[in-house]
Every structure is written in structure tokens, then in C-alpha cells.
Amino acid sequence: MADQYAYSGDDKRPTEIPAIRWEEPPEGPVLVLLDQTRLPAEEVELVCTDAPALVEAIRSLAVRGAPLLGIAGAYGVALAAVRGFDVDEAASALASARPTAVNLAVGVRRAQAAHESALAQGGDIRQAAAAALAAARQLHREDAEASARMAEHGLALLDELLPGGGHRILTHCNTGSLVSGGEGTAFAVALAAHRAGRLRRLWVDETRPLLQGARLTAYEAARSGMAYTLLTDNAAGSLFAAGEVDAVLIGADRITADGSVANKVGSYPLAVLARYHHVPFIVVAPVTTVDPDTPDGASIEVEQRAGHEVTEFVAPQVPVTGAEAGGGIPVAPLGTQAYNPAFDVTPPELVTAIVTEEGAVSPVTAEALAEVCARSHQVSAG
Numbered sequence: 001m002a003d004q005y006a007y008s009g010d011d012k013r014p015t016e017i018p019a020i021r022w023e024e025p026p027e028g029p030v031l032v033l034l035d036q037t038r039l040p041a042e043e044v045e046l047v048c049t050d051a052p053a054l055v056e057a058i059r060s061l062a063v064r065g066a067p068l069l070g071i072a073g074a075y076g077v078a079l080a081a082v083r084g085f086d087v088d089e090a091a092s093a094l095a096s097a098r099p100t101a102v103n104l105a106v107g108v109r110r111a112q113a114a115h116e117s118a119l120a121q122g123g124d125i126r127q128a129a130a131a132a133l134a135a136a137r138q139l140h141r142e143d144a145e146a147s148a149r150m151a152e153h154g155l156a157l158l159d160e161l162l163p164g165g166g167h168r169i170l171t172h173c174n175t176g177s178l179v180s181g182g183e184g185t186a187f188a189v190a191l192a193a194h195r196a197g198r199l200r201r202l203w204v205d206e207t208r209p210l211l212q213g214a215r216l217t218a219y220e221a222a223r224s225g226m227a228y229t230l231l232t233d234n235a236a237g238s239l240f241a242a243g244e245v246d247a248v249l250i251g252a253d254r255i256t257a258d259g260s261v262a263n264k265v266g267s268y269p270l271a272v273l274a275r276y277h278h279v280p281f282i283v284v285a286p287v288t289t290v291d292p293d294t295p296d297g298a299s300i301e302v303e304q305r306a307g308h309e310v311t312e313f314v315a316p317q318v319p320v321t322g323a324e325a326g327g328g329i330p331v332a333p334l335g336t337q338a339y340n341p342a343f344d345v346t347p348p349e350l351v352t353a354i355v356t357e358e359g360a361v362s363p364v365t366a367e368a369l370a371e372v373c374a375r376s377h378q379v380s381a382g
Contacts, residue, residue: 018032018034019033019034019036019063019068019177019178019179019180020032020033020034020063020068020071020072020075020140020181022075022078022133022136022137028049028082028083029079029082029083030047030048030049030079031047031048031054031072031075031076031079032045032046032047032048033045033046033047033048033057033062033063033072034046034063034178035057035062036061036062036063036064036178036215036216037060037061037062039178039215039216039219040215040216040218040219046062046063048076048079049079049083050079050080050083050085050090051076051077051079051080051085051089051090051093051094052093054072054075054076054079054094055076055093055094055097057072058072058094058097058098058104059097059098061210064174064178064179064212065174065175065178065179065180065251066101066102066103066104066179066251066252066253066254066285066289067103067143067146067147067179067180067181067185067286067288067289068143068178068179068180068181069098069101069103069104069107070103070104070106070107070139070143070288071107071136071139071140071143071181072104072107073094073095073103073104073105073106073107073108073111074107074108074110074111074132074135074136074139074140075111075133075136075140076090076094076108076111077090077091077094077108077111077112077115077132077136078111078129078132078133078135078136081111081115081125081128081129081132081133082129082132082133084125087112087115087132088112091108091109091111091112094108095108095109098303098342099301099303100253100254100262100300100301100302100303100342100343101253101254102253102254102288102289102291102294103253103286103288103289106288107136107139110135110136110139111132111133111135111136111139112132113135114131114132114134114135115128115129115131115132115135116128117131118130118131118132139181140181141181142181143180143181143182143286143288144180144181144182145182145357146182146286146287146356146357147180147181147182147183147184147185147188147286147357148182148183148188149357149358150185150188150189150284150285150286150355150356150357151183151188151189151191151192152192153355153356153357153359153360154186154188154189154192154249154282154284154355154360155189155192155193155196155198157282157353157355157360157362158189158193158198158247158282159198161247161280161352162246162247162280165193165196165197165198165200166198166200166246167193167198167199167200167246167247168200168201168203168244168245168246168247169190169193169199169201169202169203169245169246169247169248169249170203170205170236170239170245170247170248170249170270171186171187171190171202171203171204171205171213171217171248171249171250172205172207172213172233172248172250172263172264172266172267172270173205173207173212173213173217173250173251173263173264173266173267174187174207174212174213174216174217174220175187175188175217175249175250175251175284176188176191176216176217176220177220178216178220179251184220184251185251185252185284185285185286186249186250186251186282186283186284187217187220187221187249188284189249189282189284189355190202190226190249191224191226194224194225194226194227199226199227200227201227201228201229201244202221202226202227202228202229203228203229203231203236203239203244203245204217204218204221204228204229204230204231205231205232205233205236205266205270206230206231206232206233207233207264207266208232208233208266208310209309209310209340210309212264213230214230218230233266233269236269236270236273237273240273240274240276240277240279241277245274245277245279246279246280247279247280247281247282248270248271248274248279248280248281248282249282249284250263250264250267250270250281250282250283250284251263251283251284251285252283252284252285252289252354253289253343254289254291254294254300255283255285255289255290255291255354255369256291256294256295256296256297256299256300257290257291257292257293257294257295257296257366257369257370258295258296258297258348258365258366258369259348259351259354259361259364259365259366259368259369260296260297260300260345260346260347260348261283261297261345261346261348261351261354262297262300262302262343262344262345263283263343263344263346264342264343265341265342265343265344266344267343267344267346268344268345268346268350269344271346271350271351272350274350274352275350280352280353281346281350281351281352282351282352282353282354282355283346283351283353283354283355284354284355285354285355285356286356286357287356287357287358287372287373287376290356290369290372290373292369292370292373297345297346297347298345300343300345302341302342302343302344302345303341303342303343304340304341304342305340305341305342306340307336307337307338307340308328308338309338309340310332310338310339310340311330311331311332311336311338312328312329312330312331313328313329313331314328314329348364348365349364351364354369356372356376357376358372358375358376359372
């Protein structure tokens with residue numbers, strides 16, 4: 001079950017927006033999410049008391065972004081365990097809530113494995129639930145640490161590729177603290193450049209059809225005091241042609257064994273533009289986003305979303321005369337079919353570098369990615 005309530009604190013919130021947190025009120029543990037569907041009009045928190053509520057929050061994009069989905073999935077398993085629900089059933093529902101982002105299933109499996117291990121070692125139900133929660137909290141901490149390290153490695157790469165500072169960076173979708181346990185992935189690199197005085201301009205694709213760039217990235221950039229400009233997705237080409245883009249920074253929802261990158265639809269055209277105009281195209285993602293079990297881009301299941309996201313326009317918190325509750329303003333004739341993939345796939349040969357918490361991979365090859373993953377696993381084991 002989920003409930004919503006408006007945030008009631010003062011307006012001077014920190015840059016690191018608490019996109020997710022675990023709380024234990026007297027009535028029982030809950031998972032609290034910042035409802036990203038309501039931004040930027042208002043900051044509203046969604047309180048989930050069970051896994052089905054979290055599944056709905058994931059599908060509706062109230063909580064989104066690959067790293068944060070992994071964290072949410074782990075907490076969802078812990079929530080089911082602590083409240084006495086069927087853990088395996090909850091894990092299955094959570095892992096399949098969105099098929100493309102690999103982090104979701106990784107987070108779910110991690111908490112589920114901790115739960116199963118505790119039971120196998122003779123622990124009772126309460127101890128197993130505590131183990132699942134500990135695994136979720138550990139994943140949350142690791143992601144925050146990974147975010148900081150990605151920002152450091154990403155800024156060093158930018159300075160290497162573009163000496164002298166004054167970076168003009170184009171980004172797509174949303175990759176800040178709203179998708180992470182820390183300050184994000186690609187946005188965290190831009191934020192590091194801003195803090196170092198080396199960001200001249202952040203170009204923000206509005207990111208159709210759900211406007212995660214306009215609603216969320218611009219929101220985070222404004223809160224951070226960054227120099228940013230919003231543009232429609234199809235205006236990016238004119239920026240490249242005018243020589244106004246020094247680098248493209250995006251996140252990823254899944255990176256396959258060969259280095260193909262699935263990210264919010266619209267990323268692949270940016271890679272093509274970047275290659276033609278000799279502009280670095282950089283992907284920033286934690287090692288948990290690399291999926292060695294998926295060999296290449298053609299093997300990725302790309303989520304197809306509802307057509308009404310394209311044929312209707314919904315503005316947060318703006319009442320629409322004549323529109324059904326929860327509906328939007330029609331922008332296409334009634335009955336129009338819409339092609340609405342949530343992601344597209346960029347082949348490795350168009351990616352200048354993949355920045356992870358373990359460093360940058362360039363050129364992007366299966367061997368280099370496997371080496372980074374192995375290094376990360378060695379660190380985790382240690």
C-alpha cells in the first residue's frame with residue numbers, strides 16, 4: 001500500500017535530494033520515495049508499505065534511474081521480509097517491473113540472496129529479514145561511494161580530452177541524485193566540473209516523451225546553481241553544427257558484454273551526431289549496470305511503453321478542463337497509434353568511453369569491460 005503526502009520542510013534542501021529512504025515508524029517499516037512524477041511542480045513523497053506498491057511506483061516512474069532502481073529493488077525485498085510477506089513472490093514481481101534496466105534485478109537478487117543465506121545458516125525469519133535489509137543498506141552505501149568515484153574519474157577524463165576547461169556538455173534524460181544513492185552518474189560528472197569552475201554550459205535535452213530532462217535535470221541543475229539551457233531533443237543537431245557542444249555525457253540502464261549501451265530513447269541519435277562532429281560521447285554508469293550475461297545490443301529487451309505518453313501531454317499538477325483524472329491533453333487524433341520505446345541502444349564503436357567507479361574504459365571493448373568488472377568484484381570480495 002502506498003500513501004502520498006507533501007514535503008513540509010523548508011525550501012533550502014541540500015543538493016543531494018533524498019530520492020529514497022527506509023523509515024521505521026511505530027506502525028511498521030516503510031520505504032519512502034520522492035515521487036518523481038510530481039516534479040518540478042511540487043516535492044511529494046510516496047510511502048510504500050509493501051512490494052506491490054513499490055512495483056507500481058517503479059512502473060509509473062515515481063522512482064526511476066538504473067542505480068536507484070537497484071537500491072529500490074533491494075529495499076523492496078527487505079520490506080516484504082520485515083513485514084512477513086512472501087519474499088520470493090515479492091522478488092519476482094519487483095525484478096520484472098521494468099525489463100531493460102539490469103540494476104533492478106541485481107538489487108533484488110542481492111537482498112534475496114542475503115535473506116536465503118541467513119535462513120540456510122539456521123537463522124529465523126527475523127534474522128533473515130535483518131540480513132535482507134542490511135544488504136539493501138550496503139548497496140545504497142556502495143552506490144553513493146561509486147557516484148563520487150565516477151564523478152572524479154569522469155572529470156579527469158574531460159580534462160584530458162578537453163584541456164583548458166570551459167566545458168559545454170550536452171546531456172540526455174536525468175542522471176543526478178534522483179537516480180542514485182549519491183549525486184548520480186553523468187550529472188555527477190557535470191556537477192564536479194561546475195564545482196571546479198570548469199563547466200561553461202550544461203545543455204539539457206528535454207527528453208521526450210516524459211520530459212525527464214526538462215522536469216528533473218533542469219530541476220537539479222537549478223538547485224545546484226549550474227549554468228544550464230534547456231532544448232528540445234530535435235534541436236541538438238543544430239547545436240553540434242554550430243560548434244556549441246564539447247562533449248556528450250549520458251547514463252545507462254544496461255551495458256552489454258560487448259559494450260553496447262541501452263539508455264533513454266534519444267541517446268543513439270546523439271551518439272551519431274557526436275561521431276559526425278568529432279565530439280566525445282561518454283557514458284557514465286556503475287559496474288552494476290554492466291550485464292555480462294547479455295552478449296550484445298540486439299539481445300536487450302527494450303521496454304515498450306504506452307502510446308498515450310506520446311499522443312497526450314500531461315503537465316504535473318496543472319488541471320486540464322475536460323480531461324479525465326490522471327489523463328492529459330490530446331495532441332494527436334483519437335485512435336492514433338504511437339511507437340514509444342523507453343530506450344534505444346548505442347553500439348560500442350560510437351562510444352568514446354564508459355566511465356565507471358573503477359575508472360574509464362576506452363576504447364570500449366568486451367575485454368576491457370570484463371577486466372573492469374573483474375577488478376570491481378575483487379574489491380567487493382576484499
